[in-house]
Amino acid sequence: MLMWDDFSAHWTAEVVQYASQKNVILQRVPPGYTHCCQPADIAWNKPLKDHLRASWLQHVKRESARLLTIEEGKMQAPDRAQAVQWLREA
Known part of the structure; x- marks a missing residue:
């Protein structure tokens, strides 16, 4: 699982497809919550x-x-x- 913020480049079709091919689950951190979820x-x-x-x-x-x-x-x-x-x- 990979938790990412809502930055648009993280969620392009190519990125989502590549993650799927690698069996990586992408999870979106809701806007306004990166302060408590991002290391x-x-x-x-x-x-x-x-x-x-x-x-x-x-x-x-x-x-x-x-x-x-x-x-x-x-x-x-x-x-x-x-x-x-x-x-x-x-």
Whole structure:
């Protein structure tokens, strides 16, 4: 059995036919459920996304505090170097 998400390339006639010839049962993971069924999403992507989200929230908090101390202004997006640093730390 092979569990795949709903990505269209996984479900072409050629792929389905080849799987059938090899006696492989294809099972579709419902949209929205790959986060709990895909090993990469569980083992690598979730921890990475959690770290990036925490870094982003810290940035937003710092920007919010900075804006309270000035009369007028806009929140500043993190620059590329900051985003790369977050990835390194993750």
